[in-house]
Amino acid sequence: MRRPITFAVEKQLPDSLARAGIIQTPHGPIKTPAFIAVATKATAKGLQSLQFKDLGIQALIANAYHLYLTPGEKIVEETGGVGKFMAWEGPTMTDSGGFQVFSLGVGFGKQVSKFSKEDVPRQAAVAVYDEDIATEHGKLAIVDDEGVTFTSHHDGTLHRFTPERSIEIQHALGADIIFAFDEFVQPTAPIEEQRESMERTHRWAARSLKAHRQNIAKNDSQGIYGIVQGGRYEELRIESAKTLAEMDFDGYGIGGSFSKEDILGILDKVNRELPREKPRHLLGIGEPEDIFIGTAAGIDTFDCVIPTRNGRNGTVFTAKGKMSMERAELARDFSPIDAACNCIVCRTYTRAYIHHLFRAKEMLGLVLASMHNMAFLTSLTEKVRLSILDGTFENYRAEFLSAYKR
C-alpha cells in the first residue's frame, strides 16, 4: 500500500533537531516548517479562502467536534469533504475533537483559555456555567474506558464520542490528515491521574489507528497522526512518545499542557523519541518565538488561532514585536503595519487607515489585521524554512529575536 501521506526530509541541521521537508498529501505538498491556518468551523475567521494563497497559507486544520455539531459531518461529506465545503483546494487536517469535548464539555472554568487549541466560542462559557444544564446532567462530560459522553455547548443535547466514532466523523469530513482521539485531563490534576489519562489516550490511539486502517477506502486517501500527551510531566511525555512511536501512525501531534512553556521546554526530548521519518505537528502553539523554539526542537508544522484572534483584538505582528492598532499615535502614521512585510494588506493599506477602522468599530479593520497576522506567520515560517535550507537558521533566529520585543 502506498501511503496517502508521505514525508521527505530535505535538510536536517547537524547541530539541532531543526529540519526542512515536504509532506505530500492527496491535495498537494506542505513545505515544512509550515504554519497551518486554523479553520475550526470550516472558516478561518473572516479570511476568504479565495485569498488563502495570497496569504501564504499552504494548509488548514478544521475541528471534528465543531463540524460534527454544525453543520454535521454528513453535510460536509456530501460536498466532498471539508476542503471542498469551504472552497479550498489545498491540503487539510482535522483535529479529533478530543480537546474540545473536554474543554467545552467538562468545564475547566476560566483556565480553559490558557490551553485553548481552538477558539472557544462564547456559547461555551454559557454552557459551562449554565447551572440548569450542569444540574441536569451532573457533569458536562463523563469519561469511561470506552469513550466520553458529553453535552453540546450549543444546546445541551447529549452526545457520545468514542475513538471509533471520532475516526468515522473524520472520515466523513475527509481531510488529508486526521488525528487520533485523545483524552485531555485537567492539567492541575495529580500525576497519577495524568498517567491514567495518558494510558487511556494510548489505548484510544491504538483503537483510532485500527478504526482508520480497517476502512480501506479512507485509509487510501487520508493519513492519521497520533497525539503525544502526558501533561507537564517530562517522564510521562517521553513515555507517551515512545509508546506512540511504536504504532504505525503517518505522523505525530504533540498535545497542549498547562502552559506552553512546560511543553516547549521538553519538546526536543519528546521529538527524539519519535520516528525521524515521520512529520511532527505542534497543536495550538504558534507565536513567532514559538516557531523558532519548535523548529529547533524538530517540529515540522504548527497551528494556532493567534493570527485571527489577535487580529480581532486589534493586535498585529511586526518585525519589532506586537502592536495595538488602537494606539493614538497611529492616527497619522501613513506607513504599512510592518514596513518589512510584503503581504497584500501591507502593500495596500496604511496604519492610519486601519487605526481609523478600529476606532470606528468597522468590521474591515479586524479582517485586515487578521489577514496581515496570518501572512506574517506564514511568511515567518517560510523564512525559517529557507534559513534551514541554506544553513543560516541560528543566524536568522538571533537576528529576528533581537529585533522582536515580546
Next chain:
Amino acid sequence: MRRPITFAVEKQLPDSLARAGIIQTPHGPIKTPAFIAVATKATAKGLQSLQFKDLGIQALIANAYHLYLTPGEKIVEETGGVGKFMAWEGPTMTDSGGFQVFSLGVGFGKQVSKFSKEDVPRQAAVAVYDEDIATEHGKLAIVDDEGVTFTSHHDGTLHRFTPERSIEIQHALGADIIFAFDEFVQPTAPIEEQRESMERTHRWAARSLKAHRQNIAKNDSQGIYGIVQGGRYEELRIESAKTLAEMDFDGYGIGGSFSKEDILGILDKVNRELPREKPRHLLGIGEPEDIFIGTAAGIDTFDCVIPTRNGRNGTVFTAKGKMSMERAELARDFSPIDAACNCIVCRTYTRAYIHHLFRAKEMLGLVLASMHNMAFLTSLTEKVRLSILDGTFENYRAEFLSAYKR
C-alpha cells in the same frame, strides 16, 4: 475652464427618460446607469477595496459628517483624499453631511431608519436618546439661517456646520464629486415648514456653490452637485428642481423623503426640470425594483446601503427575489446563492456553506453575503445600461420583474 466632471449621454430612449451615459471624473469614468457603493466611513462594511473591481464597483460615496468626526478631514487630506485613504483608485463622491447632522443630531426617533441614506450607527440611537446630552444642549441640532450647531453622536461634543464649512471639509476629503449642504426637515412636518426648509436649502445651495467655485484649486479637481429637496410634496419638489437647475452645478442629487414611494412617484417630473446634459444621482435608494423605476425616470446613478446591510442580516438578492441565508432548507443546498449570478462568491461558494457560516455566527458569512449583494446590484445596473444601449430596456425590465418576487 474645463470642468473636472463632464457627462455625455450615449443613448436617450425615445419613450422614457431612461438614458445611458458616461460621467468622466479625474479618477476615471462612471458608465451609467451605475450603482455607487456606500462607504460612509471610508469603508464599504466588510468589503475589501482590493476586491471592488471584482464586485463591479465603479465608484463609491463616503460621508462628510462621519469622516469629519472620525478620523477628521485633515487626516484624510494628508493621505491624498478619501480614495487614497481607503486604497481605492477609482471615482469617489462625498455626501455633504446635511442629512446626517439632522438625522443623527435632531433625534427623529425610530422613523429615522426609514429614510436613512447611510448606516445609522448604533451609537446614534444612544446619543439621540441620551437624556443627559439632550438636557445639556436642549436640542441635539439647532438650525439658524447661517448653519446648524449639532452634538456629535459619538461623545456629545458640540460642532457647527455651515454650507461653507461643509464644502471646506469636502475639499479636504477630496472626492471627485461633492454635494451642496442641505437642510433636512422632519418629513411629517406641515408643508409650510417644508417650504421654509426647502428655501433655506436653496440659499445654502447657492452658498455651497459659491464656496466651491471660489476655491480655484479644488474647483479644478472636484465637481459639485446640488440637492433637490421638498419632501413628499410634488409642488415643492418641482419648484426645488427648477430653482437648482438655474444654478451652475455639475450634476444634481435627489434627496430622500418620508417613504421612497413618495419620491419615486414624482421622480420623472423632478428630472424633467433638471438640465438634460447634467448627471442625476438618487440619494440612498437602490433596491432592484428602484433601479428600474429610477432609470426610467431619468436617474443616472444610485447609492444605497442595502447590499451590505442586507448582507449583514443574512438576506441575499437572487433573480427570484430576496432570500434569507438562515432558511433551514439551505443546509443541503449545494448550488450558488443565485444560479444566474457570475460574481466571485457565486462562482466559489455554495448556499450550504454560507448557511453554515450564518448558523455558526461566523463573520465570513456576512462578508460573503455582502459581497454577493453588492455584485448583484452593480451587475443588475450594468444590465440595465446594456439594455438601454441596445434598445431592450422595457423588455429587460418586464423580464426581470416577472421573475423577481418583492
